[in-house]
Amino acid sequence: MTLFEGSAVTVRYGAVQALENIDIRLDPGVVHGVIGPNGAGKSTFIDALSGRKRPSAGKVLLDGEDITARPVGWRRLHGVSRSFQRTSVFASMTVRDQLEMVARRTGGKDLDDIVGALGLGPFLDRVCNEIAYGTQRSVDLALALIGEPRVVLLDEPCAGLVADEAAGMLGHIRAICKDRDVAVLLVEHDVDGVFRTCDAITVLNLGKVLTSGAPADVRKDEEVVRAYLGSAA
Numbered sequence: 001m002t003l004f005e006g007s008a009v010t011v012r013y014g015a016v017q018a019l020e021n022i023d024i025r026l027d028p029g030v031v032h033g034v035i036g037p038n039g040a041g042k043s044t045f046i047d048a049l050s051g052r053k054r055p056s057a058g059k060v061l062l063d064g065e066d067i068t069a070r071p072v073g074w075r076r077l078h079g080v081s082r083s084f085q086r087t088s089v090f091a092s093m094t095v096r097d098q099l100e101m102v103a104r105r106t107g108g109k110d111l112d113d114i115v116g117a118l119g120l121g122p123f124l125d126r127v128c129n130e131i132a133y134g135t136q137r138s139v140d141l142a143l144a145l146i147g148e149p150r151v152v153l154l155d156e157p158c159a160g161l162v163a164d165e166a167a168g169m170l171g172h173i174r175a176i177c178k179d180r181d182v183a184v185l186l187v188e189h190d191v192d193g194v195f196r197t198c199d200a201i202t203v204l205n206l207g208k209v210l211t212s213g214a215p216a217d218v219r220k221d222e223e224v225v226r227a228y229l230g231s232a233a
């Protein structure tokens with residue numbers, strides 16, 4: 001059985017059809033990238049899968065159970081977490097207080113492991129608005145990982161990072177996916193980074209799937225090259 005599945009997910013904002021019949025399957029230990037031009041529907045897709053936005057049609061399934069009507073908090077406590085495009089850290093709290101707050105809520109006993117894996121130990125007693133932006137993004141990722149989620153939906157975790165930081169972040173994400181057998185959905189604009197990091201890639205364009213499959217096949221897909229990758233492919 002598929003761990004987590006979006007089936008024919010459709011989202012309309014009034015007259016705007018942001019997503020039309022999108023299918024995705026997320027499996028443990030697999031990083032699944034979602035790429036596409038601005039406005040393709042990537043953030044809307046994460047919102048629909050995470051419970052922030054109720055799909056107009058279609059279903060979201062966890063372990064085969066229909067969780068489409070379950071709210072965000074229920075999903076988080078049942079192993080589905082997400083991060084946001086903009087950093088969601090509380091500026092005036094210390095890194096430790098933030099992480100512990102989420103650990104208490106989710107019952108997470110894995111805080112020390114996550115802090116170690118992301119190299120956050122030296123920053124635990126620093127206030128978030130005093131640490132570098134790249135470290136704040138690592139705190140964001142840590143917040144999504146607390147509580148041993150089985151499914152992690154990441155909305156542009158590399159936004160605003162310089163190339164080296166982005167490469168480090170993507171390396172952490174892949175390692176955590178493999179080490180913890182987590183199903184990861186990665187929305188990211190850094191196309192080369194996505195191709196290096198992901199085991200499978202879905203390309204969205206104007207709310208529809210252009211193609212989905214192994215990175216090498218997606219890179220060769222003529223429609224994707226024409227609509228999105230262009231000469232970068």
Ligand SMILES: Nc1ncnc2c1ncn2[C@@H]1O[C@H](COP(=O)(O)OP(=O)(O)OP(=O)(O)O)[C@@H](O)[C@H]1O
Binds near residue numbers: 016037045
């Ligand atoms: N709250 C909203 N109300 C109306 N339309 C919206 C809303 N949010 C998104 N849209 C529209 O839905 C479509 C998909 O937007 P979405 O933000 O999901 O795309 P995206 O691929 O994440 O884009 P980006 O890469 O710029 O973040 C766009 O046409 C957008 O204008």
